[in-house]
Amino acid sequence: MTFRVLVVFSVLCTAQCLAHSFPPGFKFGAATSAYQIEGGWNASGKGRNIWDTFTHGTSNIVVDKSSGDIACDSYHLWQQDVNMAEELGLDFYRFSISWSRLLPKAFANEIDEDGVAYYNNLINELLKRNIEPVITLYHYDLPQILQDLGGWVNPLIADWFANYAKVAYSLYADRVKTWLTINEPSILCDYIFTTGMFPPMIKEPVLGPYLCNKNVLLAHAKAWRIYDEEYKPVFKGRVSIANNPVWIEPASPEHANLAELAREFGAGRYSHPIYSKKGGWPPSVEKHMAILSKKQGYSESRLPSFSIEEIELIRGTYDYYGLNHYTSRVIRPRRPGEEIGPWIFYGSTELDAVLETPKSWPTTDADDVVMYPKGIRKQLEWLHHKYGNITFLITENGCASRSDDNDQDRIAFIKSYLEQVSLAIKEGIHVEGYTVWSLMDNFEWLFGYKTKYGLYKVDFNDPQRRRTPRASAHYYANVIKTRTTDFPTNIRHKKKYYNNRSNAKSLHSHNILLFILCWLCVK
Numbered sequence: 001m002t003f004r005v006l007v008v009f010s011v012l013c014t015a016q017c018l019a020h021s022f023p024p025g026f027k028f029g030a031a032t033s034a035y036q037i038e039g040g041w042n043a044s045g046k047g048r049n050i051w052d053t054f055t056h057g058t059s060n061i062v063v064d065k066s067s068g069d070i071a072c073d074s075y076h077l078w079q080q081d082v083n084m085a086e087e088l089g090l091d092f093y094r095f096s097i098s099w100s101r102l103l104p105k106a107f108a109n110e111i112d113e114d115g116v117a118y119y120n121n122l123i124n125e126l127l128k129r130n131i132e133p134v135i136t137l138y139h140y141d142l143p144q145i146l147q148d149l150g151g152w153v154n155p156l157i158a159d160w161f162a163n164y165a166k167v168a169y170s171l172y173a174d175r176v177k178t179w180l181t182i183n184e185p186s187i188l189c190d191y192i193f194t195t196g197m198f199p200p201m202i203k204e205p206v207l208g209p210y211l212c213n214k215n216v217l218l219a220h221a222k223a224w225r226i227y228d229e230e231y232k233p234v235f236k237g238r239v240s241i242a243n244n245p246v247w248i249e250p251a252s253p254e255h256a257n258l259a260e261l262a263r264e265f266g267a268g269r270y271s272h273p274i275y276s277k278k279g280g281w282p283p284s285v286e287k288h289m290a291i292l293s294k295k296q297g298y299s300e301s302r303l304p305s306f307s308i309e310e311i312e313l314i315r316g317t318y319d320y321y322g323l324n325h326y327t328s329r330v331i332r333p334r335r336p337g338e339e340i341g342p343w344i345f346y347g348s349t350e351l352d353a354v355l356e357t358p359k360s361w362p363t364t365d366a367d368d369v370v371m372y373p374k375g376i377r378k379q380l381e382w383l384h385h386k387y388g389n390i391t392f393l394i395t396e397n398g399c400a401s402r403s404d405d406n407d408q409d410r411i412a413f414i415k416s417y418l419e420q421v422s423l424a425i426k427e428g429i430h431v432e433g434y435t436v437w438s439l440m441d442n443f444e445w446l447f448g449y450k451t452k453y454g455l456y457k458v459d460f461n462d463p464q465r466r467r468t469p470r471a472s473a474h475y476y477a478n479v480i481k482t483r484t485t486d487f488p489t490n491i492r493h494k495k496k497y498y499n500n501r502s503n504a505k506s507l508h509s510h511n512i513l514l515f516i517l518c519w520l521c522v523k
């Protein structure tokens with residue numbers, strides 16, 4: 001009898017462990033971006049970008065009025081960043097190039113040698129330590145000169161960006177095999193132009209998001225094609241874009257169609273043109289915008305059309321799907337007299353709908369980061385279902401906190417999202433890797449240094465910007481080492497996590513189930 005109990009127990013325990021393990025080739029990484037960590041805002045020949053202008057100007061609305069002038073000082077302390085990446089055991093490190101550091105005047109006529117050397121050193125050191133460099137070409141920090149010329153709503157930006165990409169490839173593609181063109185295009189276009197709350201602080205929700213959306217896709221496509229034609233045959237690397245859909249569910253079953261349209265508005269507008277067989281805008285969004293624009297008195301749809309050549313230019317410009325995923329929302333129609341908001345992007349205005357957070361979804365201790373781990377799996381399933389058997393790289397996922405030291409939320413967040421990624425893999429979705437945002441605390445845009453995402457804490461009062469590993473760094477290092485989401489024995493406070501998180505319930509019920517099964521066997 002005892003033997004039977006033991007067998008059942010070990011089978012079930014093994015199953016439980018295997019449930020959250022990762023296949024051997026799965027890669028783990030961490031990410032940062034240039035403006036958020038580098039500092040050295042005017043070092044050497046670096047040109048000014050829109051974040052320099054914004055944070056130095058009178059319209060700086062960053063909560064602590066800070067800037068990225070020094071940030072983590074990675075411009076000088078990059079070796080420490082590589083040490084941290086090595087200490088964690090990262091398979092890859094995702095960072096971005098500052099366009100205006102490489103090209104102070106934004107164009108290839110002037111290349112700053114110190115800028116070139118900075119990224120060369122970083123790449124070489126990473127490779128020396130067996131860490132793959134993953135480069136993002138654009139992470140919100142547009143050269144000011146280009147903004148003065150209209151920025152992302154000027155169609156010429158597609159060529160400006162492609163020329164910059166070509167310079168970057170020519171310098172680094174011999175060693176860098178994984179590239180991302182543009183980070184979070186829906187923040188760049190939808191959030192910025194709908195709210196006007198991010199540099200360049202232009203609020204133009206009528207046409208801005210859509211002109212920008214189209215130009216971003218063209219810029220990405222041109223940069224992808226340059227790599228594909230000129231560099232891929234030699235260096236065998238790959239290029240993608242880092243999309244950032246928020247997973248959307250219906251607030252109640254009768255709003256299923258609305259939720260699906262919202263997903264097409266959020267994820268589809270930046271994915272369908274690239275990943276679908278037919279290319280172009282998602283048909284449901286195109287139709288909705290045509291009808292709505294007509295109703296509003298416009299002679300044409302506010303969603304700009306693509307020519308056949310443009311559709312073909314953009315279609316198929318991917319080697320994998322870069323997915324930044326943080327959070328989820330539910331959607332329902334707006335009630336009469338009700339305000340739309342606080343989330344007024346991802347199509348909610350156009351859909352006359354309200355995006356909300358169910359009370360049962362826990363929030364972390366900072367800002368509006370809502371934990372709904374299943375959202376990442378559902379998002380992957382949706383994209384997999386829509387666009388077929390593509391390879392996914394989770395290019396960002398991470399947890400915001402206000403408090404410096406208690407990062408149990410961060411451990412819970414990473415663990416529970418990773419578990420869902422592992423389940424997605426078991427369902428047959430090809431996810432090849434996962435990236436924590438962020439390697440270390442950094443300049444969190446409008447939240448300045450108040451909001452922290454780091455596996456490593458950075459002391460911003462210390463001129464040396466001392467970096468210290470948090471418990472989550474130890475946890476993540478163990479994940480990488482063991483390729484499972486299990487807790488190492490040296491992580492403290494795990495009780496607290498299981499006491500107050502919804503995972504506690506599922507773990508608890510799992511154990512009860514185990515107990516009942518064993519009891520039945522004994523009987």
Ligand code: NOJ
Binds near residue numbers: 036
């Ligand atoms: C996504 C962005 O890419 C990154 O810059 C930002 O810091 C994180 N989200 C957290 O907000």
